[in-house]
Amino acid sequence: MRSQAVLAAVVVLTVTSCAREPDASDVARRVSQVVMSPFCDGLTIHDCPSQQSEELRFEIQGMARRGMSEDAIVDELVARYGERIRGVPEPEGAGLLVWILPGMSVVAGAAIAFIFARRFSSRPSGADERQTPPTLEERARLEAELTAARERS
Amino acid sequence: VPSLAGFGRPSIAAALLFAIAAAALCVVGAIKHRRDLTVAGVRCVVVVAGFVGLAIVALVSALIAHDFSNEYVANYSSRSLMGPYTLSALWGGMEGSLLFWTLLLTVFSAVALTRAPARTARLVAWAGCVLSGIAIFFLTLLSAPASPFASSQSIPADGAGLNPLLQSPGMLVHPPLLYTGFVGFSIPFAFAMAALFTRRLDDAWFTATRRWTLFAWSALSIGIVIGGAWGYTELGWGGYWAWDPVENASFIPWLTATAFLHSVVIQEKRRMFKVWNVTLILVTYVLAVFGTFLTRSGILSSIHTFAEGDTGKWFLPFLGAMLIGGLALVAWRADQLRSENRFDSLLSRESAFLFNNVMFVTAAFGVLLLTMYPIIKEAVDGVRVAVAPATFNTFFVPWGLVLIALTGIGPLIAWRRMSRGAMTRVLRVPVAAGAGAAVLLWIAGVRSAGVLSACALCAFTAVAIGSEFVRGSRAYRARGAGWISALGQTLARNRRRYGGYVVHLGIVLIVIGFTGAAFRSEAQAQLRLGETMRVGDYTLEYAGLERGETAEKAVTAAEVDVSRGSDHVTTLRPQRNFHFAQRQPQSEVAIRTTPVEDLYLVVTSVDPDGDIALRAFVNPLTWWIWAGAAVMGAGIGIIFSSPATVGAARPSPRRIEEPAVVMR
Numbered sequence: 001m002r003s004q005a006v007l008a009a010v011v012v013l014t015v016t017s018c019a020r021e022p023d024a025s026d027v028a029r030r031v032s033q034v035v036m037s038p039f040c041d042g043l044t045i046h047d048c049p050s051q052q053s054e055e056l057r058f059e060i061q062g063m064a065r066r067g068m069s070e071d072a073i074v075d076e077l078v079a080r081y082g083e084r085i086r087g088v089p090e091p092e093g094a095g096l097l098v099w100i101l102p103g104m105s106v107v108a109g110a111a112i113a114f115i116f117a118r119r120f121s122s123r124p125s126g127a128d129e130r131q132t133p134p135t136l137e138e139r140a141r142l143e144a145e146l147t148a149a150r151e152r153s
Numbered sequence: 154v155p156s157l158a159g160f161g162r163p164s165i166a167a168a169l170l171f172a173i174a175a176a177a178l179c180v181v182g183a184i185k186h187r188r189d190l191t192v193a194g195v196r197c198v199v200v201v202a203g204f205v206g207l208a209i210v211a212l213v214s215a216l217i218a219h220d221f222s223n224e225y226v227a228n229y230s231s232r233s234l235m236g237p238y239t240l241s242a243l244w245g246g247m248e249g250s251l252l253f254w255t256l257l258l259t260v261f262s263a264v265a266l267t268r269a270p271a272r273t274a275r276l277v278a279w280a281g282c283v284l285s286g287i288a289i290f291f292l293t294l295l296s297a298p299a300s301p302f303a304s305s306q307s308i309p310a311d312g313a314g315l316n317p318l319l320q321s322p323g324m325l326v327h328p329p330l331l332y333t334g335f336v337g338f339s340i341p342f343a344f345a346m347a348a349l350f351t352r353r354l355d356d357a358w359f360t361a362t363r364r365w366t367l368f369a370w371s372a373l374s375i376g377i378v379i380g381g382a383w384g385y386t387e388l389g390w391g392g393y394w395a396w397d398p399v400e401n402a403s404f405i406p407w408l409t410a411t412a413f414l415h416s417v418v419i420q421e422k423r424r425m426f427k428v429w430n431v432t433l434i435l436v437t438y439v440l441a442v443f444g445t446f447l448t449r450s451g452i453l454s455s456i457h458t459f460a461e462g463d464t465g466k467w468f469l470p471f472l473g474a475m476l477i478g479g480l481a482l483v484a485w486r487a488d489q490l491r492s493e494n495r496f497d498s499l500l501s502r503e504s505a506f507l508f509n510n511v512m513f514v515t516a517a518f519g520v521l522l523l524t525m526y527p528i529i530k531e532a533v534d535g536v537r538v539a540v541a542p543a544t545f546n547t548f549f550v551p552w553g554l555v556l557i558a559l560t561g562i563g564p565l566i567a568w569r570r571m572s573r574g575a576m577t578r579v580l581r582v583p584v585a586a587g588a589g590a591a592v593l594l595w596i597a598g599v600r601s602a603g604v605l606s607a608c609a610l611c612a613f614t615a616v617a618i619g620s621e622f623v624r625g626s627r628a629y630r631a632r633g634a635g636w637i638s639a640l641g642q643t644l645a646r647n648r649r650r651y652g653g654y655v656v657h658l659g660i661v662l663i664v665i666g667f668t669g670a671a672f673r674s675e676a677q678a679q680l681r682l683g684e685t686m687r688v689g690d691y692t693l694e695y696a697g698l699e700r701g702e703t704a705e706k707a708v709t710a711a712e713v714d715v716s717r718g719s720d721h722v723t724t725l726r727p728q729r730n731f732h733f734a735q736r737q738p739q740s741e742v743a744i745r746t747t748p749v750e751d752l753y754l755v756v757t758s759v760d761p762d763g764d765i766a767l768r769a770f771v772n773p774l775t776w777w778i779w780a781g782a783a784v785m786g787a788g789i790g791i792i793f794s795s796p797a798t799v800g801a802a803r804p805s806p807r808r809i810e811e812p813a814v815v816m817r
């Protein structure tokens with residue numbers, strides 16, 4: 001219990017205090033990682049090796065140094081090159097599916113698994129949970145240990 | 154070497170005829186219970202493999218002979234393409250890839266059907282039908298719409314050449330391994346379908362194909378890692394996984410196949426999950442073929458669409474028929490696929506496996522959804538988009554963390570039922586280790602929630618695996634064996650189980666390597682000779698430029714002196730080359746790799762006056778990804794060396810039903 005409490009405390013402390021003020025290069029990197037390159041098929045501005053993308057990366061760095069926020073830079077780039085370069089779907093229209101369905105699939109899957117496990121559980125009500133029949137492997141290990149103990153004695 | 158391309162078309166035609174004969178003989182043999190017809194059908198499958206092998210020899214000879222009268226050779230090779238890369242031209246284009254796919258399919262089919270245990274004779278007949286049916290589809294594609302033996306309309310003096318990115322050692326093994334993985338799942342899929350046809354729904358179908366399943370999964374796993382290593386060293390963007398549609402095409406069936414490898418253990422031990430297992434292998438195989446379709450159809454924007462074609466209209470009906478037909482078969486036999494046992498408790502290894510399956514399958518669904526999103530978006534809004542890796546990471550990281558936790562918890566929980574007290578006892582040390590790791594990292598200044606949770610869970614899982622080894626070797630230690638000897642004997646006693654734990658340990662190391670990405674630093678600068686830039690703790694000085702030329706490319710190598718403080722660390726030489734045949738520039742990265750961090754340099758442009766644009770990355774812990782993959786490989790080797798894996802005697806599942814002793 002004590003170790004679980006320590007773990008919980010660590011997680012809470014982490015979540016509450018890990019935020020730090022991003023600098024311009026962090027902002028520029030994050031923007032280049034969420035906007036697709038207009039010059040490479042299927043690659044972000046960050047990953048595209050073309051020279052035009054390199055110039056765009058320098059330009060994004062400049063925008064970030066001038067104090068533009070991540071959203072403002074993304075909007076500026078989308079206005080220039082079109083909606084097709086937005087790499088993170090907006091939570092509206094078809095994009096809503098992306099934000100809802102994966103989470104729902106986990107919840108639904110876990111719920112179905114839980115119901116399945118409960119429904120097909122053969123444990124008689126009131127059975128003592130401490131009574132755990134051993135598996136074959138446990139029995140083999142038990143026998144090996146008993147043999148070893150006998151040999152020692 | 155003379156070109157034997159002329160033998161290509163007749164070989165494919167003969168293979169197609171024999172595949173049709175094999176399917177017909179196996180169907181009649183299965184329906185009429187005629188063993189002789191089934192044997193004849195299987196022999197036809199062997200002949201099909203022979204003819205497809207001949208077609209491969211024909212294409213390879215044409216590539217070696219630079220026979221540009223063959224359209225495929227003219228499109229994917231050139232006179233300057235030498236040595237082993239001539240062979241990689243075989244899978245550099247769609248038609249060659251499909252031929253190679255078909256070779257693997259027919260050879261695997263021939264080996265699996267001829268070497269199947271005698272007790273599976275009835276399964277072999279139906280499996281022969283299914284495998285021949287798949288071969289007919291691919292041979293039909295190769296006969297006309299995707300023939301690698303079409304003639305060039307005019308014979309060029311030189312070929313267009315192979316994409317320079319494909320001319321790397323990684324590309325000699327990555328595609329064949331992925332295809333081996335994809336195609337390998339044909340065998341368990343065919344035997345699962347045969348089990349449904351014959352109503353032999355016990356464990357015969359998966360014990361007969363266990364080695365194939367593991368083989369396919371291993372090839373796919375190693376292929377994916379080598380693909381990551383190729384991307385890291387060749388693509389020049391400093392990363393190893395971009396969630397590219399074609400990468401995802403291999404990863405999605407890997408996820409469902411991994412779920413299958415785990416859930417099939419439940420069927421083996423407890424005779425449960427029968428419907429689930431046949432459905433999972435069906436879905437895995439459909440996804441594997443879908444992966445081939447994604448790679449070769451050019452349907453999604455991808456850096457991998459080296460070879461685009463119009464084969465999509467052939468693949469989609471085939472995929473639909475397999476999925477709908479397979480699911481209909483499962484539904485038809487559902488009453489005979491009932492579990493023979495029930496869950497004893499939610500706190501049991503069965504439950505851990507069940508939730509492991511939920512996570513793997515929903516992860517596969519999530520990755521598939523995001524991969525297909527551009528098509529969905531275009532259909533709904535008419536706008537063609539792509540999805541950035543950051544979006545995939547948002548979804549996949551939580552999944553990964555839960556799966557790592559389950560990797561640690563699973564082996565600790567007993568089959569059937571475990572008391573809360575016993576559970577607390579076995580979890581105590583691993584949980585303390587996880588918490589300890591998080592506290593240490595916190596003290597060291599790590600503040601990322603994702604990294605702290607990932608490292609805590611990795612420590613938890615590594616200690617859980619270690620404690621299993623310690624527990625297992627205790628009996629040998631009690632007999633006086635030393636630690637190493639006891640661990641060796643433990644491993645040798647149950648290679649499937651402990652080899653699996655070694656694979657898990659490899660996964661833990663890989664995840665530790667992934668966490669390094671959170672600490673990555675990068676910089677880019679335009680440098681004149683003698684100028685410096687900084688990245689992380691390093692100072693990089695542009696010290697020189699060398700220019701040269703080979704038959705294939707003009708090479709420009711920058712010399713970069715690397716120092717840390719006042720210490721000279723090394724000199725790296727990233728290159729910016731120009732390939733003549735493709736008229737395409739390409740960067741060759743330079744990497745200094747250590748277990749602590751990689752320094753990764755890439756020149757993105759060189760001015761005529763010698764100024765360079767240099768990108769530099771410091772990638773911490775990346776070395777551990779490759780080390781983890783090596784450990785995984787060792788674990789796979791241990792599993793393969795197990796007699797149980799090759800189908801030798803194993804304890805009857807019924808024996809674990811005997812509740813002889815009650816543990817308190």
